[in-house]
Amino acid sequence: MQISPSILSADFANLEAELGRIATADWAHVDVMDGHFVPNLTLGLPVVEALARVTPVPIDAHLMIDDPDRWAPAYAEAGARSVTFHAEAAAAPVRLARELRAQGARAGLALKPATPIEPYADLLPEVDMVLVMTVEPGFGGQSFLDVVLPKIRRTRQAIRDRGLDVWLQVDGGVSVDTIERAADAGADVFVAGSAVYGADDAAGQIARLRELAATHAH
Template identity: 70%
Template sequence: MAVQISPSILSADFARLADEAAAVAGAADWLHVDVMDNHFVPNLTLGLPIVEALLKATSLPLDCHLMIEQPERWAPQYAEAGAESVTIHAEAARAPVRTLRAIRSAGARAGLALNPATGVEPYEDLLPEIDMLLLMTVEPGFGGQRFLDIVLPKIRRARRLIGDRGVWLQVDGGVSAETIERCAEAGADVFVAGNAVYGADDPAQAVQNLRAQAERATAAS
């Protein structure tokens, strides 16, 4: 599958979100929005009103990652608002199949996220219900964390389980010039990058550089 880069606005300047989105609009495939509720994860970030505002301010499709409790209550609203991809956490979902189907019914791609310690094999039966599997490569809750190499074998196992189903395999956390090639070699094809993009002098060029690295690693694997 083609490499896709989704810069995370968690690492952007919150006072200039429209400008920060515009800075990567010509280079990125998605804009990744981390929604945190200070319950499922120990941090409070963006919510539905910010997503609605961003949808008016950028042409990039929004990739909403809901790190929240009760995703069955909120996830469909993000899809209805216009987010093109909405991901819920397996650890928080009480009714994952119903919620994933509600996301799709509202017109968005449905994603399922797994924390580093959550095995991928128990969720193999849910693969027909999703468009993307997100593997966290840090503990969720904060940007700028160090990449966890222990997730690399899980990425490989997930790629084997996905096979030819057409499900995207996203990684999120500590993705940078030092780690993206290992993720691509293991089988990931969608890469969330925060500090590696918004900490650079030229965010668009940083996206292009990361894409080139991932494409080289994918071709060589």
């Protein structure tokens, strides 16, 4: 059970210090948004490169951008240890996943809430992680969509059926109130933004989330 706090909820003026607050986490989740694929603009390559130099935990880059085939490999080069691109945006997902792995990064495939896993099930051996979005991507602080839970179950089953060691990440509305449902459905990597950064004791909150997830692990 891994916790990947999202810096989308951090203080953007103090990112190095904010990364320090989550030093006990497994990953630092960095949301890259281009204002096209999602209706928000966050940060890009130069910032990810700078963060990779100072982060106490590996960077988990989630690219909510158009044309990831062109841009994603640069994030692996910049030092992101895991790079996730969206199924809906990639023209050649297998080629892209192989390129990311060749760069030494873990390759992740992300699905918006309405995107089914089934068309991508045969691609699972080509990726290291599937990210099932539990909110519509674009903004932090949204409520967890329970309607996505059956898809998390089907994704976990598809991974099992193929005997793969693929991580299943959930992102959106993950908190002490929702993490157990996500873990029970088969998720094992949890992105939490406001739940961690909104807490007075980030490390304590990370430990609590990890513990809650572990008790419902499948």
